[in-house]
């Protein structure tokens with residue numbers, strides 16, 4: 001197969017895109033895809049400071065690399081989970097990666113945060129599977145590190161667990177409020193159209209939506225889904 005961009009020998013084949021790329025063209029393509037996604041989703045700007053949580057694995061380090069190369073203001077965050085030699089190895093990888101590129105890396109070690117805070121200890125104490133304990137601990141420490149370093153915290157509602165929380169919270173809203181959330185937020189219907197559907201004024205839509213969001217926020221916070 002030949003590179004879709006330059007016709008050299010392709011090293012990577014992307015069947016889903018019906019394309020193939022040589023090494024330099026793949027990097028070009030990958031970086032451009034990331035830039036486009038950041039712009040399309042209005043994720044962040046070059047002025048904002050980004051705290052990139054890295055595990056030491058290839059996915060998160062590739063993300064950090066592409067953001068730093070793209071000129072974003074990044075700081076890495078490595079959370080030492082205290083899972084034996086696995087944690088030591090991933091720590092070394094993250095440190096080496098940062099050193100090679102002259103990037104700032106913050107390291108938080110759960111074991112040093114307090115006795116019994118390493119993931120295996122938490123899993124044993126709460127009798128939950130390690131992945132569950134790990135996910136909860138990570139989210140807490142990511143938020144804490146972001147707030148302490150004065151980063152903007154993006155609510156992480158992409159986790160399946162959080163989405164489930166949100167779904168439950170929405171379905172528990174009183175009907176009049178649930179309707180506006182579904183129409184205006186989930187279906188992204190303009191207030192005027194939603195007002196016509198629900199046979200009330202756009203002002204009522206706006207105030208119900210504001211009230212519904214406040215109720216959701218409280219509910220999610222009480223359940224520990226968001227800060």
Ligand SMILES: [Zn+2]
Pocket residue numbers: 003004005006007008021022023024025026
């Ligand atoms: Zn090429």
